[in-house]
Amino acid sequence: MTPRGERARPMSPDERRDAIVAATVPLLAQQGGTVTTKEIAEAAGIAEGTIFRVFKDKRELFMTVAERVMNPPGGREEMAAYLAGTADLRAQMVLVVERLVARMEQGMLVMMALRSVFMAEGPDKQAKHEKPGPPAFIVESNRQLMLNLTEVLFAPHAAELRVAPATAALVLRSLVFGAWHPGMPFSEHPFTPDEVADVVLRGIAEPGNH
Incomplete structure (x- = not known):
């Protein structure tokens, strides 16, 4: 003070x-x-x-907000810190899924707000010559998330896995993004982080039945 x-x-x-x-x-x-x-x-x-x-304007502010939400500074260090409290892979996965879902829900709210602003104001004149596709910060956000999942979550447990840590990271990310995306039809009983961890670690078939 x-x-x-x-x-x-x-x-x-x-x-x-x-x-x-x-x-x-x-x-x-x-x-x-x-x-x-x-x-x-x-x-x-x-x-x-x-x-x-x-x-320079409201658009730049909202774009900066979206970037910070989608790819927050220090995300790798934050993941390492909250995983440090447990050495169990399943428990760590549950923690990661909880954080990913919260971040994705917040990110979708921000991106929808951005969309409404862009529709009202029209395209950014300075972006006319940029290559079509998602904003660079979204690409970088996904790249950084995959690195964090691979190196921070799964690599320390490589001996427990029957696939490469990078493959495990892709499976987890795909399942979370597919299950919680607001545009996807879903059942009356959405996945829980525990169920995601179980599916990733054990698959969907009963042992001995496949």
């Missing part, structure tokens, strides 16, 4: 960007693309004009 009578140290541009992004994430989740820069400024405790000193 800053002593009374002393002014708080001014934030650097990077710190200010981080604070604005952090304030924007829950607002996007609650209100979607209708959230205003005035509301974001109020949540961040700053003047509205401050937003436009670190972001």
